[in-house]
Amino acid sequence: MPFRFEESMVNEYLSRGYLIMREIVPPALLRDLRIEAEKARALAHKLNGPQTQRIQPLSRHGADLDLRPFHDYCELPELRDAITSLLGPDYTHGHVDIMGLLTEPADHPWNIGWHRDGVVEVPPEARDEIVAAKLAEAWYDLRHYNQVNCAIYAESCTWYVPGSHLRQWDMPGEEQTTGQAWLRKPDEGLSNTEAERLYLAHCREFPGAVQGHLGPGDFMIYRNLAWHTGNYITYQPRATIHDIVRYEGEKSWTGWQETKQDAIRRWQERRETSSE
């Protein structure tokens, strides 16, 4: 059945922090996207190595890919209408100059590690009150932090903690693991199956985590301030459009880039002072 927007979806998005718009991409467009996704996955591995899990932005690869289906996706009236129903006017859901494809790594499993985007941009040691105050200004503002995964092939790579976007504080067990080397490359002597099971356990053990299952053409929008991770396996093709939903109206929130960079600088200065 073709996707139909329901009023209840607004509440679902606001309370859980994610919403999956099932089968919103029509089959004909999906077929065209797959033809290019096939090329893009091969290109990702050729350009960035066998372990790469993305190619981004797609606009950089116009010489090797036909970008038309991706532009068609950006123009898709079904998606435009659904986003307007969900968030109001003045939002865009697709940008070929931002969009990437998340791809499966070729050699071994890989896990990005649990994180909250936004927060993760500043190393834990550099997060001070100034960073927290700046982030707090935008935390509940729906014009920011809307991310998209739209599956061209069925996949179940994204794990998410529903409701965690509503808290600016962390609960016991909510720890960032993006810096853990064992998630990026299996420890010496570990087989791919053993690594896959360990990474899966790492996903399952996180308090309140649920696995997102996307069918072909399913569009998942999520508040990326929630706890989430991406768990990547080698033996299933993944070509998932990764983009943001961007507010195009008046931008009243500025200064985050500067705040982040200042915090990282202060932290580095502190490190240098303490090592003298």
Ligand SMILES: O=C(O)CCC(=O)C(=O)O
């Ligand atoms: O692979 C995924 O689904 C998640 C990717 C992600 O969390 C990120 O790029 O920040």
Ligand SMILES: [Fe+2]
């Ligand atoms: Fe993320």
